[in-house]
Amino acid sequence: MELLCPAGSLPALQAAVDHGADWVYLGLRDDTNARNFPGLNFDEAALAAGLAYAHARGRKVLMAVNTYPQAASWTRWTAAVDRAARLGADAIIVADAGLIAYAHRAHPKLELHLSVQGSATSYEAINFFHERFGVKRAVLPRVLSLQQVELVAKRTPAEIEVFGFGGLCVMVEGRCALSAYACGEAPNLSGACSPAHAVRWKETPAGLESRLNGVLIDRYAKGERAAYPTVCKGRYAAGTDTYYAFEEPASLNTLELLPEFARIGVRAVKIEGRQRSPAYVAQVTRVWREAIDALQAGRFAPRAEWQQALARHAEGSQTTLGAFSRPWK
Amino acid sequence: MKLALGPLLYYWPRETVLGFYEAVARAPVDTVYLGEVVCARRHELSFEDWLAIGERLAAAGKEVVLSAQALAESEGDLKLQRRAATNGRYRVEANDWGAAHMLAGTPGWVAGPHLNVYNPQTLALLAELGATRWVAPLEATRELVAGMLAARPAGLEAEVFGFGRMPLAFSARCFTARRFDRQKEDCGYACLEFPDGMALGTREGKPFLAVNGIQTLSAGAYCLVEELAALRGAGVTLLRVSPQSKNTVDILFALRAACDGQLSSFDARKALAALAPGALWNGFWHGRPGMEAA
Numbered sequence: 234m235e236l237l238c239p240a241g242s243l244p245a246l247q248a249a250v251d252h253g254a255d256w257v258y259l260g261l262r263d264d265t266n267a268r269n270f271p272g273l274n275f276d277e278a279a280l281a282a283g284l285a286y287a288h289a290r291g292r293k294v295l296m297a298v299n300t301y302p303q304a305a306s307w308t309r310w311t312a313a314v315d316r317a318a319r320l321g322a323d324a325i326i327v328a329d330a331g332l333i334a335y336a337h338r339a340h341p342k343l344e345l346h347l348s349v350q351g352s353a354t355s356y357e358a359i360n361f362f363h364e365r366f367g368v369k370r371a372v373l374p375r376v377l378s379l380q381q382v383e384l385v386a387k388r389t390p391a392e393i394e395v396f397g398f399g400g401l402c403v404m405v406e407g408r409c410a411l412s413a414y415a416c417g418e419a420p421n422l423s424g425a426c427s428p429a430h431a432v433r434w435k436e437t438p439a440g441l442e443s444r445l446n447g448v449l450i451d452r453y454a455k456g457e458r459a460a461y462p463t464v465c466k467g468r469y470a471a472g473t474d475t476y477y478a479f480e481e482p483a484s485l486n487t488l489e490l491l492p493e494f495a496r497i498g499v500r501a502v503k504i505e506g507r508q509r510s511p512a513y514v515a516q517v518t519r520v521w522r523e524a525i526d527a528l529q530a531g532r533f534a535p536r537a538e539w540q541q542a543l544a545r546h547a548e549g550s551q552t553t554l555g556a557f558s559r560p561w562k
Numbered sequence: 563m564k565l566a567l568g569p570l571l572y573y574w575p576r577e578t579v580l581g582f583y584e585a586v587a588r589a590p591v592d593t594v595y596l597g598e599v600v601c602a603r604r605h606e607l608s609f610e611d612w613l614a615i616g617e618r619l620a621a622a623g624k625e626v627v628l629s630a631q632a633l634a635e636s637e638g639d640l641k642l643q644r645r646a647a648t649n650g651r652y653r654v655e656a657n658d659w660g661a662a663h664m665l666a667g668t669p670g671w672v673a674g675p676h677l678n679v680y681n682p683q684t685l686a687l688l689a690e691l692g693a694t695r696w697v698a699p700l701e702a703t704r705e706l707v708a709g710m711l712a713a714r715p716a717g718l719e720a721e722v723f724g725f726g727r728m729p730l731a732f733s734a735r736c737f738t739a740r741r742f743d744r745q746k747e748d749c750g751y752a753c754l755e756f757p758d759g760m761a762l763g764t765r766e767g768k769p770f771l772a773v774n775g776i777q778t779l780s781a782g783a784y785c786l787v788e789e790l791a792a793l794r795g796a797g798v799t800l801l802r803v804s805p806q807s808k809n810t811v812d813i814l815f816a817l818r819a820a821c822d823g824q825l826s827s828f829d830a831r832k833a834l835a836a837l838a839p840g841a842l843w844n845g846f847w848h849g850r851p852g853m854e855a856a
Contacts, residue, residue, distance in 0.1 A: 304709025331683030357660030376734030409731040414852035469762040
């Protein structure tokens with residue numbers, strides 16, 4: 234079982250490597266990746282330094298080029314792929330079929346992973362990319378149950394990676410335009426969901442309001458914990474009910490399922506959060522490293538100390554098993 | 563410009579569906595997409611029922627396309643996709659790469675709007691796999707569509723979502739069941755109560771979204787009737803209308819008249835505003851938020 238950890242900066246990459254990540258994933262400082270936030274990500278110098286740091290310690294680096302290029306911007310995305318190959322990234326993670334075809338043709342030795350943004354939810358979809366372009370690994374959307382993940386893993390020769398901890402997309406990744414609908418930018422084309430520049434917080438007599446491009450996403454009474462205003466984590470009115478229509482703000486935490494993941498053939502777990510601090514990366518990586526080491530030594534049991542450390546970094550301090558828990562759907 | 567009627571996204575009683583397509587058979591529409599694309603639990607109509615509706619529409623001179631379910635999670639979902647893909651009678655619309663995999667090598671299939679085809683290189687790949695029609699993603703701007711079609715593969719048609727509530731997101735979680743504290747597998751078929759989806763407003767009472775089982779749609783309707791010249795100029799030859807519980811046939815008549823120049827775009831917009839389930843929006847086409855009217 235491999236552990237993949239996020240890095241939005243060189244210090245975060247170093248924290249991930251120092252605390253036991255097998256792979257660190259990162260992106261360039263632009264909209265060619267799905268965490269296109271101001272002040273985040275890697276320019277060429279930082280990327281070269283990060284690769285050197287990880288490789289000197291026997292770890293791998295995965296570069297995300299996982300948004301969708303358009304006709305006018307195509308060459309910027311191919312340049313990102315070329316740069317990953319030239320600087321010696323161990324793999325790239327891609328969503329767009331045309332770009333996967335390009336990478337396979339231009340860099341036949343570059344390892345390809347199918348991004349969760351590619352929305353492959355079945356072995357039929359994954360096998361298409363594996364057979365045609367040699368895609369070695371696929372990341373599954375956070376909406377499949379354990380049984381469904383098991384079916385996929387059984388029926389594809391590609392390696393399967395699932396999300397272990399962090400932000401929880403309630404919608405199928407790569408198939409959600411809610412943010413674009415409200416503010417004009419969404420992960421597929423802009424690499425961002427609810428970008429900070431479109432978010433406003435305001436204290437009002439009725440409570441603390443969060444808005445996305447003017448749309449009221451939620452309003453919090455005193456003492457209520459406010460969540461970052463993504464459309465799917467807001468409270469809305471249906472008839473006379475006002476409630477979290479899609480999902481309560483909470484983070485995914487599947488630590489207790491590690492033995493199940495191993496049993497059904499999951500090859501890697503991924504920690505979400507390239508937008509999070511180096512301290513988050515360090516602490517979450519440490520916990521998952523210990524848990525995977527315990528699993529591999531045959532003495533795994535979820536420790537209270539692990540769960541407490543993870544809860545400190547969860548949205549609203551709440552964690553959920555998401556689709557891995559049957560009642561969730 | 564041809565008119566296409568997209569797949570029925572909602573869950574209606576069987577008799578309502580049969581009556582709806584009987585009216586569609588007499589409406590000015592060239593292509594009709596059929597089948598359940600949202601939720602495999604819906605069973606008012608069987609696959610054979612859809613094929614029978616297809617026969618009726620084909621006899622009325624319509625081009626019939628079977629749409630494959632957009633989100634495939636289970637072996638059961640894949641079986642449904644395979645049945646559509648191998649039906650042998652009608653063209654098939656793929657809405658994920660699993661269905662595209664099943665259709666690869668079959669000539670004449672349709673690359674649906676949920677396939678995330680945003681650039682000419684991906685379009686060329688689809689053409690190589692046998693697709694002969696591309697339905698643009700909902701978020702497609704005028705520039706994106708024009709860029710795609712400037713160097714399009716020979717024989718490839720382009721269709722754009724032109725009218726109706728915007729299908730914005732899919733989940734595995736059923737939000738209609740959630741409203742009633744039910745689990746998806748014991749949902750009581752709550753979607754039957756919401757023929758155009760369940761309206762969600764913001765906490766200050768503004769219409770925002772509509773929930774349709776595992777799908778989330780816009781409260782207002784996308785409307786590109788004022789963009790017909792730009793669509794034609796870009797090389798788009800089909801305009802998709804999404805079925806709604808009321809006024810669908812009138813919407814098709816209004817759009818037909820607008821496409822034929824018998825109704826000005828101003829008058830057509832006015833007519834369509836009265837037939838829509840909410841405000842008319844066209845932001846995506848103009849590179850703006852989807853819930854804006856540019």
